[in-house]
Amino acid sequence: MDSTEQIYAQVREHYSSASRTAAPKYGESVAKSFGYSEDELSNIPEDANLGLSCGNPLAITSLKEGETVIDLGSGAGFDIFLASTKIGSSGRAIGVDINDEMLARAEKIKASRGSSVSNVTFIKGNITSVPLPDVTADLIISNCVINLVPYEEKNLVFKEMYRLLKPGGRVAVSDILAKKPLPDQLRKDVAMYVGCIAGAAEVADYQNWFREAGFKDSVITDTQADLNVYLDTNEDGTKKSGDCCGPVAAVSACDGGDEAKKATPSCSSATTDSSDMGRTDLNEFVGSYKIFAVKD
Template identity: 65%
Template sequence: MDSSKIYDQVREHYSSASRTTSVKYGEAVAKSFGYSADELANIPEDANLGLSCGNPLAIASLKEAIIDLGSGAGFDVFLAAGKVGPSGRAIGVDMNEDMLTRAHRIQSTQPTPTPHITFLHANITSVPLPAATADCIISNCVINLVPPADKPAVFREMYRLLKPGGRVAVSDILAKRPLPERLVRDVAMYVGCVAGASEVREYEGWLEGVGFGEVMIVDTGADLNVYLETGEDGERKGSCCTPGTGTGRDGAGTVPAASTGSGGAVPAGAVPEKTDLNEYVGSYKIFAVKN
């Protein structure tokens, strides 16, 4: 697929996601990927659109300054800000203006000021911040959305933005094996974080190629079919792989509208019947240190 087409489709898809709100769906997806009830209780619920594919903060070891690449409505930024405290910095970077509008609105309605939180409009391949800004860089199911030719630039930016000894803590969907051509060429599956999934060896090559060490990439074993099987009420409705028993409002195996956002939620109608996402891709946690 052409890179410009990918970016256009991703923007359109995430703009639609920025206008959805299903608190129960968001909570169910987040909990399935490792967020605790306490964590979810301590962030604005409107920031959680159910778009995670892991919990990068669980391996982040946060210090003073953190950057979230592809921050969306600010879910992980607000959570990180609570951990680093008012003396730290939590910076979200996203290319989607609608997502940033939602993040700014949420920030403006907080009961206490949050001057240590910043949201920037930028592509994660070129972030308008000085080198050595962050102690830790996180990202949650976003790098897989970057066109293949641009992915190496993301890792170069990570290395540039981190202080010496800084850490990468990423959750992402990676391919367990080469994907079938029918999935690779499906735009809906690309914006749903499946068709653009890289393999582990590619991630290792990009990280080590720019100078990162202590690279660790682990399959969490999380069930990615949660996107397909969870309704707006947060309840699992059935198997994604059985025709006619899916979770959509029409009972036809399609995904409910609230599940069509960015960051891992596969668009409605994108998955053919009897397709088990776990067969092709997995939720991985990625850790590395800037030497």
């Protein structure tokens, strides 16, 4: 892969493009496949769901009224808007994202919802260095974002989670992790990186980073969800028929249906840079994992 600075630039470019596109039925179908209920989706602004999730972090733990939750890599606000419905007016739901266009989309959605989301705040920041005070949060969530951080800096995210949590605070993360060492060809593929595949660490890495940050224990479980849902779902939310996927493509680099694909430069490279990898099942290399830890 390229340098750390280049990786961040490529990720920002991809997600800026994703922020400008939305296929609501596609996003709904993806979200349901990762465990979001009809009731939960009815409480989330439709425009906040870009089909970028790989799990449901809020299903891993419960939120109480008055608690403060921070979403690392909040995007258009999908999970943070849902969290805001669980903590009441006395709670705080804080979304952190580095991408200006995602933040602008989230703020526009927030403005359209009025006082019903007065407990929601969005701030700009890298999740390796969050501009918030120590011991701010009761819960930290993240959904398919930590894998986008360059490997050399991933440990900083875990240190930030420990710093930001109050004693007894929880971490509930959904992320894509590697089931085995990934081939160099895949690791070096830019489209695969922005699509949350090439940058996936292994379970042992996450366990080590939790321990190094100060957490005594962590629970990391493969949900067995089918990651090919990103590739097998049409823009209208229906399942593609036949052998749809062709050469392997990046998981969320090519999400959002046909219009999103046209607007996303990395989607075209996903089928050219990786064309000689054949019709690869994404589930062979990576999985959707639910991750939980508590700060003593």
